[in-house]
Amino acid sequence: MAASFSRDHARFMFNRLKDKLWVKPLWMCICSILAVFVAKFADHIDTGLYILPVSFDSLVTLLEIMASSMLVIATFSVGSMVSAYASASTSATPRSFTVVVSDDVSKNALSRFIGSFIFSIVGLTAVKNDFFEVSGLFVLFILTGLVFALVILTFIRWVDRLARLGRVGSTVDRVESVAMDALIRQRNAPNLSGAPCVDINQGEPVVATKVGYVQHVDVSRLHHWAEKHDVHVVLASLPGDFVAPGTILARVITLDKQVSNKPTDETELDSNDFDYKGVIASFQIGVDRLFDDDPRFGLIVLSEIASKALSPAVNDPGSAIKVIGSMVRLFATWSGPVQESDEQESCYDRVQVPEVKISDMFNDAFTPIARDGAGCLEVVTHLQKAFVALHLLGDEPLKAAAKHHAEMSLKRSQLALDLPEDILAVRQISLFSGSDVDRDNSSQHAQE
Structure with a gap:
């Protein structure tokens, strides 16, 4: 499978993961917990420097303030984001929802608010249980100050973005940005890194098995499949096309072999047949259209x-x-x-793409x-x-x-x-x- 790995497919899968709203908050929570335990390592390092003693009460008070406020701010930010998303769907178009929800500033703000809350809770628990010594308390105090400053800067920037999020003008700019990225990729690789299409009607057809939109075509995987079977593949469906069972996804050009268009569990493949599932698996088909390759x-x-x-x-x-x-x-x-x-x-010369x-x-x-x-x-x-x-x-x-x-x-x-x-x-x-x-x-x- 390593041979069929492609950077383009990795980019597509990474973008799908990045679009999830929970990914960045989860990552920030993990980093917050690790940051608290980083302070513990300072207790085991003898730097020979004078460590300024930190008041236990001042550190506890600062962490308590952060713990009590961050959860409220995080809840407020979620409510504001939901309102902005609803406004974008109502004032612009529901198809713009995925663009608005992928706004990095809003996701970063929510992640930092939740991460700060987790940091303060874990830090407060550790301090009250005498987990740190003098050096650890000093490092934790420095980290708390940095987190507090980061939260303030994030909140200021997020309020500025929130004033625009969901407005028609802002939504148009966001959609234009993602459309520009897709156009540039298409312009630089008009055939999806494949070869120009000579005749889209030649070859044995390979049909889809489910209903949906073509979201991504793994041309690298198709190329390696074609090399393995010594054939050429012509794409008949591009990202953005609507397909259903029976719709032709691709055609396989070969001289003496044929591709079976029936599921493997219904047809016994003889020595002159190929397993078509490798071709179908190269097509990512989903319910909605995506901006990446379309x-x-x-x-x-x-x-x-x-x-x-x-x-x-x-x-x-x-x-x-x-x-x-x-x-x-x-x-x-x-x-x-x-x-x-x-x-x-x-260039994958065994795959022809219109x-x-x-x-x-x-x-x-x-x-x-x-x-x-x-x-x-x-x-x-x-x-x-x-x-x-x-x-x-x-x-x-x-x-x-x-x-x-x-x-x-x-x-x-x-x-x-x-x-x-x-x-x-x-x-x-x-x-x-x-x-x-x-x-x-x-x-x-x-x-x-």
Whole structure:
């Protein structure tokens, strides 16, 4: 199994563990307990230096204050975080919950508050049972002062973050950040470190066995499986695709062997068959989509936030305009220069992976905003400016996608806007309003 280990898969599993809210508090609790016992080692070290004697009562008082206050602060922080998470799901979109809950500042604050409480309880118990001598008490006093200072600084920083946590603007920034990370990884390794796909329809199909979204594909494991059986694998499902039993996950290209598509316990494999479970096990399938390897999901979540802001119940075009700015930054990064990475150097040439289409990404990003904001002059104006900016980036597929969506947005706005002056203003901004578009809509208005 060591041969199939990949850094990318390790990153994916580490991110899943890091997203758990209990991991950092548990780690901080362990460190707090160890810190108390570190002070005991000072009693066994003869430094030859003068140790300032620490008053027993002052140390006990300080630890008691910390023990009584930290639990209250930790409880308050949990309540505030839950309210912020609920606000993010309500004001933005429920799909942004995983991004908000992964906020490092909030998790660090909660971890330090709980860790300080554990530290004070363990330290107080040890002191009252005469566990420390003079040197140990001095070191414990220093550690207590450091923990107290850390708690104060953490609380100040956390209050500043709490004022923004759950707000629409903050949520948009967080989603843009995770979407940017996914886009950069996809841009630097467009084929997931595999080989470009030649023909997605060739080869024997290997189908899924459960329902869900493809969250991650372990290309390294697929490559080693293909090497073992001397075949090539073509991915048919990418991270973000919805699959069900019977959906083709991949195809295996071979000359004289076939892959069994039936479960191993229902089919006896003969000498000419492969065990397909190694291929299926390389696909991580879950209930929800994840941001890590799915750049389109970040665009979809941002688009959902904009669509919700444009709903009649919310009527917040400013948030939609902010999302449009985020989209421009994301696609500008996508069209930027490719950076050399370890994934590019370790190309798995036995696995063919199709690239994500820029047209699909544009559909995810701009179609809902253009549809829901067609009747809002401010939103349509910023959309057309965004398409102009993206068209100037120089990437040919990006230019084609920007031109197509600019024309579609113009058509929608001409149908939704009532004032001729507003329609004229949008036409003047758009660089891609071809004569066919103007003629079609002019004739339609004439008929009306």
